[in-house]
Amino acid sequence: MSAEFTLVFDAYGKLVVTLADGTQHVGALVARAFPIATPDQCISILSAEGKELAWVESLNDLPANERDIVAQALQGREFMPEILRLDGVNSFSTPSVWRVQTNRGSAQLVLKGEEDIRRLSATRLIVADAHGVQFLIRDLPSLDRHTRKLLDRFL
Template sequence: MTELTSLTFSHDAWGRLLMTYGDGRTCSGVEPIRCFPITDPESSIALVDSDGHELLTLPTLNALNPTARKVLELELSARDFVPVIRRVISASNPNPPCRWVVETDRGETSFQLESEDDIRKLGPHRIMVADSNGIRYSIPDTRQLDSATQRIVQRLV
């Protein structure tokens, strides 16, 4: 069993993540992946090699020393790209397929919704939207949306 507090992380000359075990063994090209990125993002972080083979799974980021945790948090934030939809500016049709123009926490964008399956309810007020390119968008709380956006979203959930 690997002593998690002894793990260290750095980057090699090519910018790949390097993991060093307490005994000095190293693995290059390590990728951290959240096993449950939406429902429990702080738990179960898989560390895989460049071929996608699992090296180990962290039960929680708290299992690491503070320096290693900070490096992994930065890696995970670069990997996690889930813009938050603040407002639907327009929808080309009331039902998919349709094109949405939205305002997100990262700016205005537009995307194609192919089917009603692209919008998934994750709780009483939380929604995940996936566009035709596989990019996920989050609506953390539908109650915080303006009334026009609420009507558009509620029609599809």
């Protein structure tokens, strides 16, 4: 992979991709094709205009320094806290305010309606709050009983 392109951040924090032919693309973007199912595979490197410059089958295909750059670029682009526990809800009708513990700390989210809870698989859910933040429930059966009981009221 490194023969096809190189990655660096410029002095302004923009991602710069240099292709094998020497052309540089400033302000490039990195996007996962399947951010939840396979976060370390199928990664696209795009120009600022959205044209695909390179495709990475697996982060492990990249040298360590470029893997770190891709991870840093993705972290700046993606924000999806994972719900670990549901502490409480103010109402079982919507809209309702949920108090949750996430992998990024305590949070509150406003659920506008049951349609804002989407099932990705039998065990994975995405909960979209009123402010557009999406929360991930990675493994529903692994959550504590109290959390599952509260969630069942909305599913």
